[in-house]
Amino acid sequence: MEKCIFCQIVAGDIPASKVYEDEHVLAFLDITQVTKGHTLVIPKKHVRNLLDMDSETAQQVFAPIPQLARRLQTVTGASGLNMLNNSEAVAGQTVFHAHIHLIPRFNDEDGLTIDFKTNEPNFEQLSQLAKAITNEV
Numbered sequence: 001m002e003k004c005i006f007c008q009i010v011a012g013d014i015p016a017s018k019v020y021e022d023e024h025v026l027a028f029l030d031i032t033q034v035t036k037g038h039t040l041v042i043p044k045k046h047v048r049n050l051l052d053m054d055s056e057t058a059q060q061v062f063a064p065i066p067q068l069a070r071r072l073q074t075v076t077g078a079s080g081l082n083m084l085n086n087s088e089a090v091a092g093q094t095v096f097h098a099h100i101h102l103i104p105r106f107n108d109e110d111g112l113t114i115d116f117k118t119n120e121p122n123f124e125q126l127s128q129l130a131k132a133i134t135n136e137v
């Protein structure tokens with residue numbers, strides 16, 4: 001079976017602009033650069049996405065993110081940053097090796113648009129849903 005593109009980057013078979021590496025995690029610049037400094041943080045082991053990730057891998061992936069985010073901010077001069085994960089095609093995932101997007105933010109027209117459609121709160125529904133989620137094993 002052909003290796004996934006991010007496994008090929010981990011293996012050094014294809015190049016990437018690396019910005020962080022440790023035993024379990026690699027971070028490199030996204031080739032599309034939605035904004036300047038747009039970075040992907042990935043586990044070195046192949047995991048499909050967040051829905052497929054164990055806690056240990058999640059700890060490894062998330063641990064370096066705050067410091068990396070501050071480095072991105074300092075170098076790019078960004079005012080803020082969005083952290084984003086797309087899990088499965090319906091959520092916009094196109095590369096099926098888990099990755100966290102770190103997207104420095106500069107202003108409203110810097111390349112990233114996030115549009116939360118808001119609804120009136122229904123407290124009865126919220127309460128039922130919260131119970132179901134809490135009780136799910």
Ligand code: AMP
Pocket residue numbers: 005016029030031032033040085086092093094095096
């Ligand atoms: P997603 O849509 O969340 O799966 O994001 C996949 C991201 O991977 C996209 O933003 C692509 O620009 C990026 N990407 C794909 N191939 C490469 C590559 N060889 N090096 C760096 N980034 C890549």
Ligand code: ZN
Pocket residue numbers: 003004005006007008045046047096097
């Ligand atoms: Zn992979």
